[in-house]
Amino acid sequence: MSEDKTQIQMIDLLITHGTVITVDGARRVIEDGAVAVQGDRIVAVGDTAELQARYRATKTLNAFRKAVLPGLIDGHAHAGHGLLKTMGGGDSGAWMDACQSIYTVGSDEEFWYAEAKLAALERLKCGTTTGVCLFGGGDSIMRVDDPRYATRHCDAISETGTRSVLAVGPSRPPAPRTYATWDGDTRTDREISYEQMFDTCETVITTQHGRADGRVNICVTLPVYHPDQEPEQRQYEHLFYDQASQYMGLAKRHGVGFTQDGHRSGSLKLAQGMGLLGERSYMSHSIDLTPDDIAACAATSTSIIHNPSAIMSIRGRCPVPELLDAGVTVALGSDGIAPDRSYDMFRHMFQCMHYHRRHFRDAGVLPHGKVLEMVTIDAARAIGLGDEIGSLEVGKKADIILVDLFKPHMMPLNMPVYRVTSFANGADVTHTIVNGKVLMEDGKVNTVNEAEVMELAQVATDKMIARTGLQHLLTAPETLWRGSHY
Incomplete structure (x- = not known):
């Protein structure tokens, strides 16, 4: 009986058990698929069992009942x-x-x-x-x-x-x-x-x-x-x-x-x-x-x-x-x-x-x-970045999103390309990864404080309105209701 010589590699991120919509040259859709990431690049895309046998990761994301897509x-x-x-x-x-x-x-x-x-x-x-x-x-x-x-x-x-x-x-x-x-x-x-x-x-x-x-x-x-x-x-x-x-x-x-x-x-x-x-x-x-x-x-x-x-x-x-x-x-x-x-x-x-x-x-x-x-x-x-982003392929930047498929408006769990194009919306995105960095995990943004960003935007808007004297453009016109045209 021959000994398994497979070398286990350490990587930064492994996404497992997802429905991986690669948009690669073969337009593969991999059920129970996985994506391996080292640094800011994708190093492997394939079946979960195959990639788990090859890699151990500092961080693993379980994408069960989620679609895994290019950003x-x-x-x-x-x-x-x-x-x-x-x-x-x-x-x-x-x-x-x-x-x-x-x-x-x-x-x-x-x-x-x-x-x-x-x-x-x-x-x-x-x-x-x-x-x-x-x-x-x-x-x-x-x-x-x-x-x-x-x-x-x-x-x-x-x-x-x-x-x-x-x-x-x-x-x-x-x-x-x-x-x-x-x-x-x-x-x-x-x-x-x-x-x-x-x-x-x-x-x-x-x-x-x-x-x-x-x-x-x-x-x-x-x-x-x-x-x-x-x-x-x-x-x-x-x-x-x-x-x-x-x-x-x-x-x-x-x-x-x-x-x-x-x-x-x-x-x-x-x-x-x-x-x-x-x-x-x-x-x-x-x-x-x-x-x-x-x-x-x-x-x-x-x-x-x-x-x-x-x-x-x-x-x-x-x-x-x-x-x-x-x-x-x-x-x-x-x-x-x-x-x-x-x-x-x-x-x-x-x-x-x-x-x-x-x-x-x-x-x-x-x-x-x-x-x-x-x-x-x-x-x-x-936009001139086709060699770097836009698909889940080995060597490309790790810009990846996970979309929750286990929601009433996304069910049943079949035909995933149709699900994400016809039924999904931005609120179904659970994870966002850019350059291999997990910016959002389970809906929580890691890089900025959401409330602080929104408060900053409100302050900047109020100041801009005061400077330009455009307050009247924030008032709904009388034609907002009942008629067929503004």
Whole structure:
């Protein structure tokens, strides 16, 4: 009888007895599966019995009656939005105007820190381990007068433990724009030129990209040029083209990605002519695309971020099935958590499926597995991290979530891919692991004090409202009740 020569290896973390949905190349779903983690990397994925025979771990998590998944990825959101939820009470124009005022003159460093801390906490709690955030919003109004604001955002992400890509770029023309700084209650205004915005963006890239063991990364963004939709932009055409060259040069010089917010109806074909498309580019919203737009994305390996819960997806449709059929990578985004959304990517998966099935009057559109790919491996590829995250495979970063399957709305215990895409929500996530570190265990966050984060966010919001005089946007309009329209 031969002696078993198997060497038992010591590792940091072993997850056992779970339903492991790998999203690997074979799209394996392993019943009674296990994942082994050493440091920040996955070292084995397989049957529980097999891995228990090979490994002993400092920490073991029993995932019995839980799904084990790659951490979910949000391909498009906005920093700052977390403290602007529902302002304007249904008046999207008032909300957009509020964004401009708050992001340029009403926010201080602690606003951006508190908002990032709150957003990272929400993501962590609902299993969204990676998120892209444009550093500002509204109609492309960015906080890029000074690098200290983005630094405080990155501080918050670093401390919370999640993974983030912060997109920095200039505000929409015209410029200079007035930005305010605060020393207590004392406000000081400055006119910020495009040259100053560019210098700020480059400083943010050089000082923040790759922070926190690679969890904090930076990419470049620009306002979308679509003169057919907004003819007043034509007067700035030379500026849009100059900035395209300048900022794409910045992205290539530092080896970072490029993203844009708000493509539609021919603007992607125009962006191709501006040199903005390519395999490191991922473009958001992209509604009512023309055949030339789709062809341009396919020809350049440009990815699309679809935000099915966003206001822009009410105004037009991102042709996701058509893009997929053309070979374009499509990922999902939340579009941020304001005015009326969340960082719960389960919610956006469900919305995506029903949105497109209704359009085609076809319940067979967008299979459940494809939609799960759009928040895992496809999203990772879109944002340039496909070799590192997005699936449970040996050598990849250990970004892993556990989802409770033993709940009334998730039962019976079968067809797990369907369960997590159709029935799960963020509250079903019990464990969140990023870079091999258990950030949340049995629903309890280990890295930050939840109550303190929420109190910090409330203080920052109250201060911002007082500075901007926007208290009236917190009052529900008379049309809230009884009528069919605001």
